[in-house]
Amino acid sequence: MRLVVESLKVIRGSRPVICGVSATVAGGEALLLTGPNGAGKTTLIRTLAGFLEPASGAVRLEGGDGEREIAQQCHYVGHANGTKSNLTVAENLAFWARCLAAGSETSSIAGRVAAALAGLGLEPLAGIRAGYLSAGQRRRAGLARVLVADRPLWLLDEPTASLDAASAVLVAGLIKAHVAAGGIVVAATHVPLGIDGARYLRLGATAEGAASPSPIAPPSSIMPPARGGGGKAVR
Amino acid sequence: MNAFWTLVARDLRLAVREGSAVGTALGFYLIVVTLMPLGLGPDLRLLSRIAPGVLWIALLLAALLSLPRIFETDHEDGSLEVMATGSLPLEGAAAAKALAHWLSTGIPLALLAPLLGLLLNLELGAYPALVTSMLAGTPAISFLGAAGAALTLSARRGGLLLALLVLPLYVPTLIFGISAMSAATVPGQGFEASLLILCAISLASLVLGPVAAAAALRLQMQ
Numbered sequence: 001m002r003l004v005v006e007s008l009k010v011i012r013g014s015r016p017v018i019c020g021v022s023a024t025v026a027g028g029e030a031l032l033l034t035g036p037n038g039a040g041k042t043t044l045i046r047t048l049a050g051f052l053e054p055a056s057g058a059v060r061l062e063g064g065d066g067e068r069e070i071a072q073q074c075h076y077v078g079h080a081n082g083t084k085s086n087l088t089v090a091e092n093l094a095f096w097a098r099c100l101a102a103g104s105e106t107s108s109i110a111g112r113v114a115a116a117l118a119g120l121g122l123e124p125l126a127g128i129r130a131g132y133l134s135a136g137q138r139r140r141a142g143l144a145r146v147l148v149a150d151r152p153l154w155l156l157d158e159p160t161a162s163l164d165a166a167s168a169v170l171v172a173g174l175i176k177a178h179v180a181a182g183g184i185v186v187a188a189t190h191v192p193l194g195i196d197g198a199r200y201l202r203l204g205a206t207a208e209g210a211a212s213p214s215p216i217a218p219p220s221s222i223m224p225p226a227r228g229g230g231g232k233a234v235r
Numbered sequence: 236m237n238a239f240w241t242l243v244a245r246d247l248r249l250a251v252r253e254g255s256a257v258g259t260a261l262g263f264y265l266i267v268v269t270l271m272p273l274g275l276g277p278d279l280r281l282l283s284r285i286a287p288g289v290l291w292i293a294l295l296l297a298a299l300l301s302l303p304r305i306f307e308t309d310h311e312d313g314s315l316e317v318m319a320t321g322s323l324p325l326e327g328a329a330a331a332k333a334l335a336h337w338l339s340t341g342i343p344l345a346l347l348a349p350l351l352g353l354l355l356n357l358e359l360g361a362y363p364a365l366v367t368s369m370l371a372g373t374p375a376i377s378f379l380g381a382a383g384a385a386l387t388l389s390a391r392r393g394g395l396l397l398a399l400l401v402l403p404l405y406v407p408t409l410i411f412g413i414s415a416m417s418a419a420t421v422p423g424q425g426f427e428a429s430l431l432i433l434c435a436i437s438l439a440s441l442v443l444g445p446v447a448a449a450a451a452l453r454l455q456m457q
Contacts, residue, residue, distance in 0.1 A: 049320060051456045071320045080313025086252040087245070098241040099321040145317070 001027040001063035001152055003048070003184050008057035010040070010047050016055070017043045023201055027063070027152070030175060030185040030195050035203035041188035042079070044203065045155045048186060049076045064152060074153035075100070079161070081142025085131030089122055089141045092130055097148035105150050116147035120170055135162040143171060146178075154178060156187040169194070238323040239331045246335030249308075256304045260340050261347055264297035268351040279356045286355035287365070287416040290348050294369065295376065295405050299398055301340045302380040303387075305332050306452070310388050316456060329448035330441075333381035341373035364419030364426060371430055372408045374437040378444030379404045385451035407436050 003025040010018040017040040025031045033041040046052045048059055050071040061070045083092045093113045105112060117123050120140040125133060130141055139162050146154055154175070160168040172194045175185050179195075187193065250257055271289050272282055309315040309332075318328045348369055349362050357365065383401035387393035415429035 046456075049316075051316060051319065053457070072322060074320060076317060076320050078313055078316060080311070080316075082313040082317040084245075084249060084308075084312065084314065086249055091248075095241060095245050096317065099238050099318065099323065101238075101322060103322070142313075 001061065001182070001184065003153060003186070004058075004060045004062060005048070006058045006060075008044070008047065008059065009055045010043050010052055011055045012043060012052075018047070018203070021057075021201070021203070025184050025186065025199070027182045027184055028179055030179050030187065030198040032193065032195070032198050032200050033186065033188040033203060034190070034200055039203040041203055042157050045076075045157050045186065045188055046078070048153075049074055049155050061153065070153065073102070073151055074155050075146040075149070075151045076155045077143055077146065077159060078157045081138050082145065083130040083138055083141045086129055088127050088129050089133070089144075090117065090126040092141060093117065093144055093148050096145045100145070100149035100151065102150050109148075112148045116144040119147045119174060120144045121167070136164055136167060139163055140167055140170075143174075146174070152183050154183065154185045154187075156185065158188055158190065160189065160191060160193065238321060239327050242318075242323065242328060242331040243335045243338070246332055247339055250335065250339035256301055257339055257343060260297045260301040261343055263300055264293055264344055264347055265351065267293040267296065268354055272354060283356040283358055286352060286357040287361065287413050289355060290351060290357070290365065291369075291409055291412050291416075293351075294344050294348060294373075295402065295409065297344055298340060298373070298376045298380065299401060301336070302384045302397060302401065303394060305336050305377075305381050305384045306388055306448075307384075310455070315452065319452070319456060325449035325452055326445045329381055329385065329452065330378075330445035333378045333444060333448070336381065337374050337377035341377050342370070345369035345373050358420050361416050361420050364416045368412045368415040368430060368433055371433040371437060372412045375408045375433075375440040376405060378437075378440040380444075382444045382447035382451060385448040385455065388451070388455045408433065411436065 005021060005023045008018055008021045009016060021044065023031060033044060035041055043052065047054055048070065050069055059070060061073060064070070064073050082096075083089075084095075087095065090113055093116050094109055097109045097112050097116075107115070117126050120143060122137070122140055122144060125137060125141075130138055133141065143156075143159060146156075156175075159171050159175075163171065168191075175187065175193065175195055179185055268289060271285075275281060275285075306315065309318070319325055321328065323331070345366060348365055352362060352365060380401050383397050383404070386400060387397045390396055411429045411432045415426055415433060418426040418429055
């Protein structure tokens with residue numbers, strides 16, 4: 001399985017936010033999008049998910065389910081968590097488990113919800129309405145969605161926003177596990193996620209405001225060196 | 236289909252837990268109808284003549300008040316985007332949400348109408364026609380309204396715009412709803428014909444509403 005992005009150009013409000021971005025992410029790889037605010041990270045992720053129509057270029061998921069669009073094969077976790085304040089955490093996850101099911105899952109809804117709750121350390125909060133959670137807990141409830149249905153492509157927009165250090169480690173662990181199982185992760189981030197072997201795509205705003213990519217060039221300051229072993233081991 | 240009913244069940248559960256929205260629509264209906272005799276005076280003949288029109292128009296306005304709720308919270312908390320990646324096409328999701336709106340708001344409003352008919356001295360013979368025609372006509376209100384709600388989703392102060400967009404679409408429902416009721420009280424006027432046309436309008440909006448709503452939602456997500 002491969003996610004192929006070909007010379008993508010996306011225009012937002014008459015301004016090209018993404019211009020000529022190309023990238024290929026194979027199964028078992030994580031691609032981390034970095035860059036300053038307004039560089040087009042969210043725009044790129046939303047384009048990959050199919051919410052935005054590219055002005056030119058293409059996004060393909062090769063080796064996926066040809067019957068389904070990319071949107072139906074990806075987990076999208078945007079800035080908003082997609083949790084309902086008046087449903088408990090477990091009810092939220094059970095709803096998404098049914099709504100997002102790919103049909104290939106083996107365990108029951110309850111089993112998948114329990115696994116997702118455990119995966120993000122949400123068991124004590126399972127019966128609490130999401131409206132009463134803190135921002136970080138709600139973020140974890142939103143991220144737990146990626147565990148309730150089997151989908152090969154994860155599109156995460158700043159997954160660790162408002163998470164504490166321990167939860168950020170949990171999320172990094174989930175990403176590593178998904179990548180190790182042959183999945184693809186594309187995540188926008190400002191902070192190092194601590195994922196060995198992840199590749200980086202730096203989107204940068206130029207003077208005109210258009211993004212000019214310098215693919216796979218790790219930023220020197222905050223990011224760990226790119227292209228290591230771990231994540232690429234499994235193909 | 237499973238995902239469809241899951242979404243309907245979730246929306247109904249939320250409607251119950253957030254009782255305020257349904258309660259507001261019912262309360263608004265009650266208040267508007269109660270104001271009529273106060274404003275027009277206690278002339279029973281006049282009231283019973285205008286009762287069908289008042290009941291229908293107030294029902295449209297009360298339903299209109301609750302329309303933004305169909306997509307608003309899901310848009311705000313990001314659920315809508317996740318739904319767009321779900322196994323159910325967006326058209327199906329829009330239909331499920333409109334159906335949940337009908338079940339949680341349309342039916343209670345239609346069932347409240349006969350009680351309010353008492354306030355307006357509605358003729359006794361018109362009660363069965365009132366409930367049947369409203370039950371047949373309200374799906375159109377929810378499904379056409381869903382399209383309007385989706386269109387005005389990200390517009391500031393979308394409520395007024397929603398009224399401008401949606402109320403003209405309700406005109407056929409209003410006309411045939413009222414003609415069904417007047418036909419029921421005057422023998423030989425063809426109550427069935429009006430009721431069947433109401434059903435036809437509802438069935439057509441059942442198909443067209445979700446398609447239009449899904450197209451609007453895709454635009455809103457851009």
